[in-house]
Amino acid sequence: MSHPLQSSTGSYSSTVDVLRHLIQARSVTPNDAGTLNFLESQLKKQGFSVEQFERNGVKNLIARHHFGDGPTLAYSGHVDVVPAQSDGWLVDPFSGQVIDGIMYGRGAADMKGSIAAMLNATRHLCAAAKPCTGTFYWLITSDEEGEAEYGSLEIAQYLQSKGVVLDACLVGEPTSNKAVGDTIKNGRRGAISGRITINGKAGHVAYPEKAINAAHIAGELVTKLTSLNWMKDVPGSKTTLQVTGITVPNIVDNLVPASCEVTFNIRYSHAYKSQEVCEIVETLTQQAKFAAQLQWERPCESFYTGKKDDSCFLSLVEHAISKQLGHFPALSTAGGTSDGRFFASDDTQVVECGVKNESIHQVNEHVSIADLDMIESIYLRILQDFFVTK
Template sequence: MSLATQYQDLSSSYVTEILTHLIQAPSVTPCDAGTITFMSEQLAALGFTIEQFEMQGVKNLIASYHFSEGPTFAFSGHVDVVPANNKGWIVPPFSAQIIDGVIYGRGAADMKGGVAAMLAATKALLQHREKLQGSFYWLLTSDEEGEAEFGSKLIAERLVENDIELDACLVGEPTSHQVVGDTVKNGRRGAISGRIHVKGKAGHVAYPEHTVNAAHVAGQLVSQLALLPWWKDEVGSQTTLQVTGITVPSIVDNLVPAECEITFNIRYSHAYKSQEVVQYIQESLAKSGTELEICWERPCESFYTGAKQENCFLTLVEQAIQETTGQYPSLSTAGGTSDGRFFATGKTQVIECGVKNDSIHQVNEHLSLSDLHVIEKIYLSVLKRFFIKVENF
C-alpha cells in the first residue's frame, strides 16, 4: 500500500471524521460550541441513555449503558479547549486540515483526539454487546481548561447522588511522550495557591530604625518557604513550591513599605492532601512572629492509583497497551492537575491514558492520524478486557 493510499484510508475513517467535526467546533472554555449535543447524539445512536445538564454556562454529559450485573467503568473527557488565533498557524486553528497524515487544530491532542478515539472504540465494542457485562458510562464536560468548578466536579457529585460508584475510570488526557502508550498517569500531584499579606510599618527610608520594612520581611518569608522540607514525598511524586510574585503597592523611592504581598503555588505529592499542606505552611510561617494574613486559592486534590492484588485497573491498562504496541508504559504522576481527581476514591481506580502531549496548548497543535488509530486500538483493548473478560479483571 502506498503512503498516499494509507493517508487516504486514515483520513476517511470514522474516528477521523469524528475528530474533524470536534476540532471544527470552536469550543473555547466554557463554550461547548455544540459538541456536547453532538456527542450525545452519537452515543444515543449506540444505545446509551443520555443526561445533559448545564450550570453557569458549562454543559455536561452523563451517558450510560447497562449491560448486566458487573463492574462499572467510565470514560472521562472534556470538549473544551484553550483559545487560539490564526497567528503562527500553518492552517486556521479550527479548520482541522490534514497535511501529510497529520491533523492540525486546537484540541487535536488535548483532548478531542482522545474523545474521538474513545467514541470509535465504544462503537466497536458494542458490536459484541451480547457478550458484555457491567455498566458503561461516558462523562464529558466543557469546563476542564477553565476553573473546573461546574464540570466534572458536578458530574462526580451527581453520580454520588444517584448511588453510582465507578470501579474504574479512564481519562483520555494526552499522556504520551515519544510514542503513543509509552506513558500513563496513575495519579496526579495536588495543587494549591497561596497569597500572603505582610504588614509592616511605613516611614522615611533615611530612618529605618523607626520602621518595619514589609518587603524585607517578605524576602525572609520567601527564603523560608523555599527551604521547607517535604518529608512525605515519594519517589516520582515530588512536592515543589514556587513563589510567583512579590508585590509592593504604591511604590515610592523614599518610603519604607508598610505592606507587601507574596503569591505562591504548591504542587504537592500524592502523599499529602490539601489540608495537610495548608496546616504545614501556616504553622511554619507562624513561627516567624510576623503579622501576616494568608489566603488560600484553587485547591486541587492529589490522587493515586497503585497496583492491586485483585481487580487491578492499572494492570489491565498496562496489558492493553502491551497488546497494542508491544511495550509496557512508564507510570507518572507529573504535570498539572486533571479532572481525574474528581472521580478517584478508595474504590474508583483512575488512570489517564492518551496521545502525545508535545504540541498541546501550542501554535500548530496537531495529532498524526496513525497515532489516533493506535490510541483507538488501546481504548478498545481496555474496553474488551473490562467488559468481556470480567473474570480476569
C-alpha cells in the same frame, strides 16, 4: 479501523472526521459549541441512554450503556479548550486541517483527539458479536480548562446521589511522552495557590530604624517557603513550591514599603492531602516576626491509584498497552491536575491514558493520524478486556 458514523449534521466516516468536526466547534471554556449534542447523537446510536444537565453555564453529559451484571467503567473527558489566536499557526486553529499526516487544531491533543478515538472504539465494542457484561459510562464536561467548579465535580456528585459506584475510570488526558502509550498516569500531584500579605510600617528610606520594611520581611519569608522540607514525599511524586509574584504597591524610591504581597503555588505529592500542606505553610507564616495574612486559593486534591490483588484496572490498562505495543507503559503522577481527582476513591481506580502531550496549549497544537489510530486501538483493547465475556 475506519467505519461510518452517521450524524444529522453530516457523515463522519472515521476518527479523523470526528476529530475534525470537534475541532471546528469553537468550544472555548465553558462553551461546548454543540459538541455535547453531537456526542449524544452518536452515543445514542450505540445503545447509550444519555442525559445532559447544566450548572452555572457549564454543560455536562452522562451517557450509560448497561451490558449486564458486572463491573462499571467510566470514560471521563472534556470538550472545552483554551483560547487560540491565528498568529503563528500553520492553519486556522479551529479548522482541523491535515498536513503531511498531522492534524492541527486547538484541542487536537487536549483532548478532542481522545474523544474521537474513544467514540470509534466504543462503536467497535458495541458492534462486536461477542457478549459483554458490565456498565459503561461516558462522562463529558465543558469545564475542565477553567475553574472546574461546575463540570466533573458536579458529574461525580450527581452519580453519587444516584448511588452509582464506579469500579474504574479512564481519563483521556494526553499522557504520552515520545510515543503513544509510553506513559500513563496512575495519579496526580495536588495543587494549591496561596496569597500572603505582609504588613510593615512606612517611613523614609534615610531613616530605616523608624520604619518596618515589608519587602525585607517578605524576602526572608520567601527564603523560608522555598526551603520547606516535605518529609512525606515519595519517589516519583515530589512536592514543589514556586513563588509566582512579589508585589509592593505604590513603589517610590525614597519610601520604605508598608506592605508587600507574595503569591505562590504548591504542587504536592500524592502522599499529602491539601489540609496537611496548608498546615505546614501556616506554621511558618503564623510566626510573629512575619505578621502575615495568608489566603488559600484554587485547591486541587492529589490522588493515587495503586495495584490491587484482584480486578485491578491499572494492571488491565498496562497489559492492554503491552498487547498493542509489545512493552509496558511507564507510570507517572507528574504534570498538572486533572478531573481524575473527582472520581478517584477507595472504590474507583483512576488511570489516565491519551496521546502525546508535547503540543498541548501551544501554537500549532497537533496529533498525527498514526497516533490517533494507535490510541484508538489501545482504547478498544481496554474496552474489550474490561467488558467482553471471557
